[in-house]
Amino acid sequence: MADPEQIEVPREDDAYALDAQAVRSVREAVEAGDAAALTVAMEPLHPADIADLLEQLDAEVRHRLIALYGREFDGEILSELDESIREDVIGALHPEVLTEAVRELDSDDVVDLLENVEDDASQEAILGALEASDRVAVEQALSYPEYSAGRLMQREVVTAPQHWTVGEAIDFMRGHDDLPEDFYHIVLVDPGHHPVAYVTLGKLMSSRREVRLADITEETFRTIPVDQDEEDVAYAFNQYHLISAPVVDDAGRLVGVITIDDAMAILDEEHEEDILRLGGVGEESLADRTMLIVRRRFPWLAVNLVTAILASVVIAQFEATIAAIVALAVLMPIVASMGGNAGTQSLTVAVRALATRDLTGANALRVIRREVMAGAINGAAFAVIMGIVGVVWFGTPMLGLVIGIAMVINLAVAGLAGILVPLTLDKVGVDPALASGAFVTTVTDVVGFFAFLGLAAVMLL
Amino acid sequence: MADPEQIEVPREDDAYALDAQAVRSVREAVEAGDAAALTVAMEPLHPADIADLLEQLDAEVRHRLIALYGREFDGEILSELDESIREDVIGALHPEVLTEAVRELDSDDVVDLLENVEDDASQEAILGALEASDRVAVEQALSYPEYSAGRLMQREVVTAPQHWTVGEAIDFMRGHDDLPEDFYHIVLVDPGHHPVAYVTLGKLMSSRREVRLADITEETFRTIPVDQDEEDVAYAFNQYHLISAPVVDDAGRLVGVITIDDAMAILDEEHEEDILRLGGVGEESLADRTMLIVRRRFPWLAVNLVTAILASVVIAQFEATIAAIVALAVLMPIVASMGGNAGTQSLTVAVRALATRDLTGANALRVIRREVMAGAINGAAFAVIMGIVGVVWFGTPMLGLVIGIAMVINLAVAGLAGILVPLTLDKVGVDPALASGAFVTTVTDVVGFFAFLGLAAVMLL
Numbered sequence: 001m002a003d004p005e006q007i008e009v010p011r012e013d014d015a016y017a018l019d020a021q022a023v024r025s026v027r028e029a030v031e032a033g034d035a036a037a038l039t040v041a042m043e044p045l046h047p048a049d050i051a052d053l054l055e056q057l058d059a060e061v062r063h064r065l066i067a068l069y070g071r072e073f074d075g076e077i078l079s080e081l082d083e084s085i086r087e088d089v090i091g092a093l094h095p096e097v098l099t100e101a102v103r104e105l106d107s108d109d110v111v112d113l114l115e116n117v118e119d120d121a122s123q124e125a126i127l128g129a130l131e132a133s134d135r136v137a138v139e140q141a142l143s144y145p146e147y148s149a150g151r152l153m154q155r156e157v158v159t160a161p162q163h164w165t166v167g168e169a170i171d172f173m174r175g176h177d178d179l180p181e182d183f184y185h186i187v188l189v190d191p192g193h194h195p196v197a198y199v200t201l202g203k204l205m206s207s208r209r210e211v212r213l214a215d216i217t218e219e220t221f222r223t224i225p226v227d228q229d230e231e232d233v234a235y236a237f238n239q240y241h242l243i244s245a246p247v248v249d250d251a252g253r254l255v256g257v258i259t260i261d262d263a264m265a266i267l268d269e270e271h272e273e274d275i276l277r278l279g280g281v282g283e284e285s286l287a288d289r290t291m292l293i294v295r296r297r298f299p300w301l302a303v304n305l306v307t308a309i310l311a312s313v314v315i316a317q318f319e320a321t322i323a324a325i326v327a328l329a330v331l332m333p334i335v336a337s338m339g340g341n342a343g344t345q346s347l348t349v350a351v352r353a354l355a356t357r358d359l360t361g362a363n364a365l366r367v368i369r370r371e372v373m374a375g376a377i378n379g380a381a382f383a384v385i386m387g388i389v390g391v392v393w394f395g396t397p398m399l400g401l402v403i404g405i406a407m408v409i410n411l412a413v414a415g416l417a418g419i420l421v422p423l424t425l426d427k428v429g430v431d432p433a434l435a436s437g438a439f440v441t442t443v444t445d446v447v448g449f450f451a452f453l454g455l456a457a458v459m460l461l
Numbered sequence: 462m463a464d465p466e467q468i469e470v471p472r473e474d475d476a477y478a479l480d481a482q483a484v485r486s487v488r489e490a491v492e493a494g495d496a497a498a499l500t501v502a503m504e505p506l507h508p509a510d511i512a513d514l515l516e517q518l519d520a521e522v523r524h525r526l527i528a529l530y531g532r533e534f535d536g537e538i539l540s541e542l543d544e545s546i547r548e549d550v551i552g553a554l555h556p557e558v559l560t561e562a563v564r565e566l567d568s569d570d571v572v573d574l575l576e577n578v579e580d581d582a583s584q585e586a587i588l589g590a591l592e593a594s595d596r597v598a599v600e601q602a603l604s605y606p607e608y609s610a611g612r613l614m615q616r617e618v619v620t621a622p623q624h625w626t627v628g629e630a631i632d633f634m635r636g637h638d639d640l641p642e643d644f645y646h647i648v649l650v651d652p653g654h655h656p657v658a659y660v661t662l663g664k665l666m667s668s669r670r671e672v673r674l675a676d677i678t679e680e681t682f683r684t685i686p687v688d689q690d691e692e693d694v695a696y697a698f699n700q701y702h703l704i705s706a707p708v709v710d711d712a713g714r715l716v717g718v719i720t721i722d723d724a725m726a727i728l729d730e731e732h733e734e735d736i737l738r739l740g741g742v743g744e745e746s747l748a749d750r751t752m753l754i755v756r757r758r759f760p761w762l763a764v765n766l767v768t769a770i771l772a773s774v775v776i777a778q779f780e781a782t783i784a785a786i787v788a789l790a791v792l793m794p795i796v797a798s799m800g801g802n803a804g805t806q807s808l809t810v811a812v813r814a815l816a817t818r819d820l821t822g823a824n825a826l827r828v829i830r831r832e833v834m835a836g837a838i839n840g841a842a843f844a845v846i847m848g849i850v851g852v853v854w855f856g857t858p859m860l861g862l863v864i865g866i867a868m869v870i871n872l873a874v875a876g877l878a879g880i881l882v883p884l885t886l887d888k889v890g891v892d893p894a895l896a897s898g899a900f901v902t903t904v905t906d907v908v909g910f911f912a913f914l915g916l917a918a919v920m921l922l
Contacts, residue, residue, distance in 0.1 A: 015693035016700060017818045046681065048700050056824040173666045182704070183663045184645055201662035202644045205634045220507065232476035238729055239477060239509050241722045243643070261702050264725045268699055271732040272813060278736065279809025280802055286814045286824070290831045294838045297806050301799060301839055308798040309850065315791045322783070322790050329783050329790035330776045333906075336794065337769040338762060341741055345758050348740025352733060353747045357478045363517040363747070373751045378759055382766060389770065445794075 018052055026053060030065045038068050051080035054089060055287040066092045073097050075104035083116040084285035090122045099129035106181065107137040108154050108262070114142065115151065149233050150226040152266065153247045153256030156180040159189045160213055162196060167209030169199075187246050187254060188213055195246040195254045197221050223248045226255055230266045235357070237263035274355060277433040278348065280304070303438045311336065311445035318453035321461060327394045328456050331386075331403055335452045338382060339410035339444030346371045346418020347436045354426050355433075368419050375415025379408035402459055406452035410444055417443040479513055487514060491526045499529050512541035515550060516748040527553045534558050536565035544577040545746035551583045560590035567642065568598040569615050569723070575603065576612065610694050611687040613727065614708045614717030617641040620650045621674055623657060628670030630660075643722075648707050648715060649674055656707040656715045658682050684709045687716055691727045696818070698724035735816060738894040739809065741765070764899045772797065772906035779914035782922060788855045789917050792864055796913045799843060800871035800905030807832045807879020808897045815887050816894075829880050836876025840869035863920055867913035871905055878904040 022041060029038035042050060054062055054077070066073065066089065073093060078101055081089055090098060102110060110130065117123055127135060137155055144150025158179060160169050169186055173179060185198040197217035207216050222240060224233055224247045236242060237260050247256040276282060280300040284293055315322075315332070322329050350367075353359035359367060383404030390400035421439045422432035483502060490499035503511060515523055515538070527534070527550065534554060539562055542550055551559060563571060571591065578584055588596060598616055605611025619640060621630050630647055634640060646659040658678035668677055683701060685694055685708045697703060698721050708717040737743060741761040745754055776783075776793070783790050811828075814820035820828060844865030851861035882900045883893035 015689060016696050017821055018823065020822060023823050046701055048702075052819065055819065056821070058827070170666060174669060176667065179663060179667045181663075182661060184704075200643060201666060202640060202642075204666075205631060205662060206637065206640045208635060228476060235477055238725055240507055241509075243645075243722065260721050260725065261704065264699055264721065264728065267725065267729060268732075271729075271736075272817075275732075275736055275739065275813050276809060278739065279805055281806045281809050284810060286810065286819045286828060290834045290838070293831070294835045297803070297835065298839055298842065300806065301802055301843065304799060304802040305795070305843060305846065308795040311798075312791050312795055315794070319787045319791065323787045326780045326784045326790075329787075329793075330773050330780065332790075333776070333794055333797065333910075334766070334769040334773055337772075337906075338765060341762055341765040342758070344740055345742045345761065348737060348742050349745060349747065352736050356733075358513065358516065358747045360478055360517070361481060362479065362484050366519070367747060370751045370754070374755045374758065377751070377755045378762055381755075381759065382762065385766065445798075449794075 018049060018056070023053060023056070026065070027057075027061070030061055030068060033064075033068065035068050035070070038065070039072060042069065042072070047074050047076035048080040050074070050077050051082070055082050055085055055285070059088060062089070063092045070094070071097055071100070073101050075101035075109075078102070078113055079105060079109045082285050082287055084287045086113070087117055087119050087122050090117065090125065091119075095125065098125055102126050102129040103131065103134075106154065107134055107141065108152065110134070110138050111141045111151055114138065115146065145227055147230045148226065149224045149228045149230065149247050149258060150256070152230050152233060152262055153224075153226070153258045154180060155256045157187055157246065157254060157257045158183050158185075159187045159193075159195075159254065160199075162188045162190060162214050164213050165209060166204055166207045166211045166213065166216075169204060169213060170209070182259065183257070184243050184259070185218075185257075186213070187257070188217065189254055193254050194252045195223055195248065198246070200243075223252070224258060225250075231270050233258060234263045234266040234270060238267060239357075270355075274351065274433045277431065278351065278437060280437060282434075304441075307438055307442040307445065310442060311449055314446050314449045315453065318449075318457060321453055321457045325399075325456065325460060327396070327399060328453060331390065331399075332449055332452050334386065335403060335406045335410055336445045336448035338407060339414045339448040340441045341414075342375050342378065342411045343414035343418045343440040343444045344437065346375070346415050347422055347432075347440050350419045350422040351432045351436060354422060359423070364419075364423060368416065371415035371419045372412050373415070375418075376408055376412040379411030382411070383407040396460075398460055399456075402455045403452060406448065406455055409451045410448040413447045414440070414444045479510060479517070484514060484517070487526070488518075488522070491522055491529060494525075494529065496529050496531070499526070500533060503530065503533070508535050508537035509541040511535070511538050512543070516543050516546055516746070520546075520549060523550070524553045531555070532558055532561070534562050536562035536570075539563070539574055540566060540570045543746050543748055545748045547574070548578055548580045548583050551578065551586065552580075556586065559586055563587050563590040564592065564595075567615060568595055568602065569613065571595070571599050572602045572612055575599065576607065606688055608691045609687065610685045610689045610691065610708050610719060611717070613691050613694060613723055614685075614687070614719045615641060616717045618648055618707065618715060618718045619644050619646075620648045620654075620656075620715065621660075623649045623651060623675050625674050626670065627665055627668045627672045627674065627677075630665060630674060631670070643720065644718075645704050645720070646679075646718075647674070648718070649678065650715055654715050655713045656684055656709065659705075659707070661704075684713070685719060686711075692731050694719060695724045695727040695731060699728060700818075731816075735812065735894045738892065739812065739898060741898060743895075765902075768899055768903040768906065771903060772910055775907050775910045776914065779910075779918060782914055782918040786860075786917065786921060788857075788860060789914060792851065792860075793910055793913050795847065796864060796867045796871055797906045797909035799868060800875045800909040801902045802875075803836055803839065803872045804875035804879045804901040804905045805898065807836070807876050808883050808893075808901050811880050811883040812893045812897060815883060820884070825880075825884060829877065832876035832880045833873050834876075836879075837869055837873040840872030843872070844868040857921075859921055860917075863916045864913060867909065867916055870912045871909040874908045875901070875905045 025041035029041050114126055141151055185200055187195045188197045190196050199213050199217055203216045222245055224245050226247050226249050244257050244259045246254050249255050284296055386407055387400035387404040390403050391397050417440045422436045425432040425435055486502035490502050602612055646661055648656045649658045651657050660674050660677055664677045683706055685706050687708050687710050705718055705720045707715050710716050745757055847868055848861035848865040851864050852858050878901045883897045886893040886896055
């Protein structure tokens with residue numbers, strides 16, 4: 001019998017973090033070149049935790065660990081590894097170890113592995129490790145578009161004809177040697193192999209043998225098109241509380257099944273992508289080397305440089321005004337910064353609402369109106385505050401008025417741009433998380449500097 | 462038999478968005494006061510979609526819809542509703558309709574409903590609607606800390622003694638009238654009601670009646686402490702690919718079970734919280750009214766105002782320098798803006814890595830070094846570019862040198878602050894997503910303006 005992995009009640013923020021003591025033991029064993037001690041130290045770790053551990057080590061220590069760990073390398077560790085070091089680890093594995101590791105995996109995990117390995121030698125090593133029948137399954141999966149349901153699904157599905165009884169289904173399963181590792185439903189199919197309903201194993205368990213499967217099917221039943229984007233698949237699982245869903249081809253025939261654990265992993269990846277893109281980072285991992293992140297972040301910073309220079313060009317139009325009243329140079333970043341922040345607020349809400357399908361054509365107008373109003377009202381509040389600050393600091397009531405008006409204008413514009421930019425990007429098929437930030441801050445910088453300095457030129461000179 | 466809800470292959474970005482035609486039909490039925498037409502229009506919609514629809518409608522239309530829809534109001538719609546309009550909808554329901562709706566729900570859904578309803582009258586209405594035994598269950602769940610596993614779990618668990626066989630388990634389940642709606646494992650318990658292992662229903666199905674349950678248990682088995690934070694629960698499900706996990710009290714006794722669909726919903730909520738906090742928004746929904754979002758966003762903007770004024774105070778120290786060389790006012794926002802962007806890149810990576818437990822004490826130093834180096838290298842690249850821009854634009858080589866040096870300094874500092882700030886906040890128990898942005902941009906603004914204007918004062922005057 002399996003022993004429960006006892007989980008101590010941890011300090012809240014450390015729950016499930018890699019145990020520092022375990023990491024130390026592993027490091028020490030690697031440094032001492034002690035294979036036995038390494039095996040002992042790794043033994044309590046879940047493959048997912050071992051993968052995390054490998055990601056945290058320097059490449060050199062990682063390679064020594066892999067060499068020392070040798071034959072015990074579990075295929076699941078490869079699945080769990082971050083893409084950034086998968087090729088590195090695959091390259092470091094002895095071919096025989098790789099073969100064994102890959103053969104342990106389900107075909108959908110092998111597909112995932114191959115998708116994230118760009119190096120041809122690694123790809124061939126993995127495909128070569130598979131038995132012929134598995135290779136066919138994997139190659140078929142790879143024939144579906146990247147990031148589609150077809151790549152995500154398992155091909156093994158437990159099905160039953162519609163006319164079967166509970167007893168027939170149970171007898172069939174008992175007589176079947178190679179049922180999938182995990183399954184939660186039996187899919188009822190018609191003679192054309194179209195899925196028409198499903199029965200949960202729980203319901204099957206609690207029903208008498210003579211009950212017809214057709215009488216205990218679930219009310220909600222959804223099929224997933226095989227070419228559907230995996231992001232949409234994850235959304236459907238979360239929205240409709242699916243546990244597993246049959247995948248169908250263009251003719252509606254059953255070709256596989258997707259289970260919720262895979263959908264949850266996709267949901268997590270999509271969120272990571274959104275957060276990183278909103279933060280101007282793109283694809284990146286903590287295990288990446290310095291020069292790689294330098295190269296990856298450069299384009300984002302370059303875009304920002306262009307928008308910053310654009311803002312500077314606006315300022316340059318008002319050099320004479322600034323030369324006359326230097327206080328303007330002191331205060332102008334405040335207007336731009338507040339606009340940038342308000343714009344980021346609106347665009348964050350919009351990007352998230354687009355991802356959750358809460359922002360649609362039906363309510364876009366209402367949301368735009370709301371954002372502009374909210375921007376203008378908060379702008380007015382901060383106009384009053386900054387008006388007072390301006391007067392107290394520089395003693396010029398008109399300066400306070402100028403900054404106040406500029407603030408109202410910029411925050412209203414921020415609300416407008418913060419919604420319109422992501423909506424437009426989404427409409428033209430660009431991920432709004434990717435590019436909204438640059439556009440919106442360009443607008444708020446340009447409008448902020450122009451409104452403030454322009455009003456100053458008119459009202460103060 | 463349930464009919465499959467046919468899903469057309471949709472345009473990629475519209476998959477699962479509310480059908481515009483359906484929304485229109487519903488609106489028209491409400492405007493015409495036509496209850497029969499409304500029922501027809503709502504019929505194909507899943508409760509989750511009906512909830513989305515209610516969120517998109519103006520309050521006035523929403524109330525008319527609820528009045529018209531009347532008795533058909535499904536309890537699940539309440540569960541799916543965004544917190545922002547739950548109280549509004551509950552208040553609009555006829556008491557008898559509310560009673561029926563609440564009674565349909567599982568006890569964990571009622572707990573979730575109560576958690577997000579602050580209004581006492583609504584709380585009492587919900588509790589009053591429950592039957593006595595359900596009320597006890599709900600009140601017991603509410604005795605666990607908010608956002609804990611205890612609030613999330615279902616209390617109904619299918620258990621079996623360790624010595625049972627497959628046949629005994631199946632017979633027990635067939636004889637049991639009130640099995641949970643959905644369950645995927647049988648939990649084996651010892652005589653003290655401590656969970657010791659579990660068996661998947663799939664394995665049970667494919668084994669002969671005489672096989673001992675103890676011989677077909679799953680290798681990985683984890684229990685969740687009842688007071689564990691729900692965020693950690695979601696992490697564990699995602700990290701260890703759990704489908705369901707038994708929940709235990711301090712003495713290790715089984716008190717309930719959490720299933721992956723609930724964990725997935727929590728994962729999604731936590732992500733939403735992170736994204737909104739990073740965007741300076743906090744808790745907010747698209748259905749919120751203008752004045753509510755004005756109030757909610759104001760504090761974030763107020764914090765930004767303080768940091769912006771701080772930056773202005775730095776600039777004010779160099780008024781004389783700017784008066785002498787107005788070009789400085791034109792170029793200074795570029796240095797600050799690039800620093801802010803680079804800092805946001807680093808902090809986004811850090812916040813995400815803290816959430817996924819990838820950034821720990823074991824690799825913090827390496828990551829800090831990497832971020833500072835990456836900042837400095839990208840800073841050097843942009844220093845060259847800006848040096849050239851400075852010379853070309855203003856014809857002063859020294860100005861180009863000043864902006865270049867300031868750029869290197871500020872981007873290296875941005876890398877440092879971008880990691881140290883979230884790490885420190887996490888250490889002291891503050892959510893790094895909440896406050897990192899304000900701190901980091903304060904640092905990059907202050908350092909950016911100070912380095913650029915200070916160097917200019919020394920080198921150009």
